[in-house]
Amino acid sequence: MIDQETEIYALSESSVTVVFGDEISSLMAEKVSALNSAIHNAPFHGLITTVPAYATLTVYYAPEEVFYSGLTGESAYQKVSGYLSALPVSKLSKEKSTTLITIPVCYGGTHGPDLELVARHCMLTTDEVIKLHASAAYRVYMIGFIPGFAYMGGMDTRLSTPRKEHPRTKVNAGSVGIAGNQTGIYPLDIPGGWQIIGQTPIQLFNAGRPEPSFLKAGDTVRFKPIAIDEFQSQTY
Amino acid sequence: MQIKILRAGLHTSIQDLGRHKFLSQAVPVSGAMDPLSARIANLAIGNGDTDALIEFTYGNAAFKCETDVLLAYAGGGCNLVALGSILPSRRAIFVPAGTVVELVNNEHGVRTYLSVAGGWDVENVLGSRSTYLPAGFGGHHGRLLKKDDLLSSCSAMNPSTSSLLHKLRCDLLRHSTWGIPQTFLRPENAKTVRIFAGREITWFQGRSVIDLLAEPFTIDLRSNRMGILLKGQQMERAVTKELLSTAVCPGTVQVTGDGEMILLMADCQTTGGYPRIAQVASVDIPLCAQLKPMEEISFSLIDHNEAEHLFYQQEAELKKLSQSIRIKL
Numbered sequence: 001m002i003d004q005e006t007e008i009y010a011l012s013e014s015s016v017t018v019v020f021g022d023e024i025s026s027l028m029a030e031k032v033s034a035l036n037s038a039i040h041n042a043p044f045h046g047l048i049t050t051v052p053a054y055a056t057l058t059v060y061y062a063p064e065e066v067f068y069s070g071l072t073g074e075s076a077y078q079k080v081s082g083y084l085s086a087l088p089v090s091k092l093s094k095e096k097s098t099t100l101i102t103i104p105v106c107y108g109g110t111h112g113p114d115l116e117l118v119a120r121h122c123m124l125t126t127d128e129v130i131k132l133h134a135s136a137a138y139r140v141y142m143i144g145f146i147p148g149f150a151y152m153g154g155m156d157t158r159l160s161t162p163r164k165e166h167p168r169t170k171v172n173a174g175s176v177g178i179a180g181n182q183t184g185i186y187p188l189d190i191p192g193g194w195q196i197i198g199q200t201p202i203q204l205f206n207a208g209r210p211e212p213s214f215l216k217a218g219d220t221v222r223f224k225p226i227a228i229d230e231f232q233s234q235t236y
Numbered sequence: 237m238q239i240k241i242l243r244a245g246l247h248t249s250i251q252d253l254g255r256h257k258f259l260s261q262a263v264p265v266s267g268a269m270d271p272l273s274a275r276i277a278n279l280a281i282g283n284g285d286t287d288a289l290i291e292f293t294y295g296n297a298a299f300k301c302e303t304d305v306l307l308a309y310a311g312g313g314c315n316l317v318a319l320g321s322i323l324p325s326r327r328a329i330f331v332p333a334g335t336v337v338e339l340v341n342n343e344h345g346v347r348t349y350l351s352v353a354g355g356w357d358v359e360n361v362l363g364s365r366s367t368y369l370p371a372g373f374g375g376h377h378g379r380l381l382k383k384d385d386l387l388s389s390c391s392a393m394n395p396s397t398s399s400l401l402h403k404l405r406c407d408l409l410r411h412s413t414w415g416i417p418q419t420f421l422r423p424e425n426a427k428t429v430r431i432f433a434g435r436e437i438t439w440f441q442g443r444s445v446i447d448l449l450a451e452p453f454t455i456d457l458r459s460n461r462m463g464i465l466l467k468g469q470q471m472e473r474a475v476t477k478e479l480l481s482t483a484v485c486p487g488t489v490q491v492t493g494d495g496e497m498i499l500l501m502a503d504c505q506t507t508g509g510y511p512r513i514a515q516v517a518s519v520d521i522p523l524c525a526q527l528k529p530m531e532e533i534s535f536s537l538i539d540h541n542e543a544e545h546l547f548y549q550q551e552a553e554l555k556k557l558s559q560s561i562r563i564k565l
Contacts, residue, residue, distance in 0.1 A: 011484075011485060013547045014518070015485060023480070051483040056480075064551055142481065143261050148262060188371055207378075217260065
């Protein structure tokens with residue numbers, strides 16, 4: 001069951017959002033993830049999809065289908081809210097059920113044109129930047145902004161570097177960047193202002209796959225440095 | 237059935253009612269900006285609700301029918317003209333092979349939807365045929381239509397569409413004697429958009445909320461399929477805290493750092509971090525999709541329950557319409 005301080009509001013006629021809090025933390029992420037699993041384990045008639053975010057879970061549905069379902073309430077909104085409030089959510093387990101994903105990254109050179117700039121800014125050597133970046137475990141909090149873009153947490157704050165003053169008109173898909181305290185991977189070729197320290201040969205987004213986004217909310221990511229010839233070998 | 241694009245127009249793409257299953261992977265809904273006109277263009281020839289259409293932005297476009305074609309159009313911004321006469325909208329039209337159809341600008345609205353018997357045949361990507369340009373997938377090779385593109389209809393056709401084709405087929409341009417009335421497309425006061433309160437409405441000054449409901453707002457030129465930028469009184473914050481990124485959807489009205497409002501539309505991002513002052517009733521989104529730059533609108537407040545009720549009302553009217561069309565066929 002959802003606890004008392006949890007808020008539910010109508011985002012539109014066909015969606016409601018459950019708000020657990022307003023902070024980025026693993027506790028919030030686990031609450032979001034537990035409710036998400038509970039919904040998909042016992043879906044209601046008319047459910048379309050769910051969108052996990054940092055501290056919220058949004059549930060999309062077809063109102064006309066919900067309206068004629070067996071749920072109680074006078075509107076689709078009331079019916080879905082009632083369902084969500086009564087849904088048994090398993091207690092947060094100590095062993096996190098997370099998928100560990102290793103992402104190979106070719107750091108520096110043409111694949112990471114800002115690696116030296118980041119090293120200078122952080123007063124580290126480029127090797128130290130790579131080591132710090134590749135030694136942490138990152139949690140994927142949500143996918144948003146553009147298809148397949150993962151909002152991740154867990155970067156060592158010693159790597160914090162502000163965005164570029166003048167964004168590049170094109171950043172290549174797969175580029176791994178740093179902006180402030182965040183690190184992320186560009187899933188598509190788009191303009192962008194992150195400091196690019198490397199690139200992965202993995203396709204983060206491909207509309208031709210049944211699951212187009214390589215990463216999902218709840219995943220744990222580690223980066224593995226690879227040499228340029230491995231990047232070019234097309235093993236991925 | 238097949239057509240060839242002779243002139244593509246300003247922004248022409250294949251759309252349907254959108255891609256709803258991959259929002260959690262940040263794949264936008266996309267789909268027709270004005271889903272009501274799209275559904276009416278499909279209904280008029282007995283197509284299914286989710287068949288793919290061509291979305292034109294204003295006119296200044298033309299296509300040639302390479303074969304006999306059964307089509308219909310609905311929306312705004314242009315009229316279809318063939319052999320010197322305006323083709324009636326919201327009606328099934330039989331166009332013989334070889335005919336050139338021009339899309340001529342008109343003063344009302346922005347987007348026109350062109351249906352074809354059986355729907356336009358493009359690949360279904362992630363559950364929809366809609367084009368999503370920023371990532372280059374869906375629709376016709378993930379891009380806008382251009383000169384010399386050939387578009388074909390799906391070979392399978394509903395029984396009602398086949399019977400309509402059978403009735404209208406001849407050597408001449410011919411349309412059905414019945415059509416769908418204009419009243420289906422526009423509420424009485426087409427310049428008032430109904431909204432309900434957004435979750436962060438209390439983050440704004442009381443006088444800004446009054447301005448929102450009392451002042452007119454102008455559609456800015458920088459509007460597109462992602463969102464409509466509204467110029468007018470600025471929405472001033474009473475609470476300055478930051479919103480953690482969370483889901484947003486078409487119809488969401490967010491307020492940027494400088495107090496401007498953006499009404500999110502079909503291609504909007506799936507999550508956002510700007511506070512949301514309002515949500516446009518889904519039945520009024522079609523009206524917003526037809527607003528031209530420099531046009532003025534005002535907002536009126538309803539509650540979420542009423543918005544949901546209006547949605548059912550519209551669905552019921554569409555259902556009745558679809559049943560009455562099936563009887564006619």
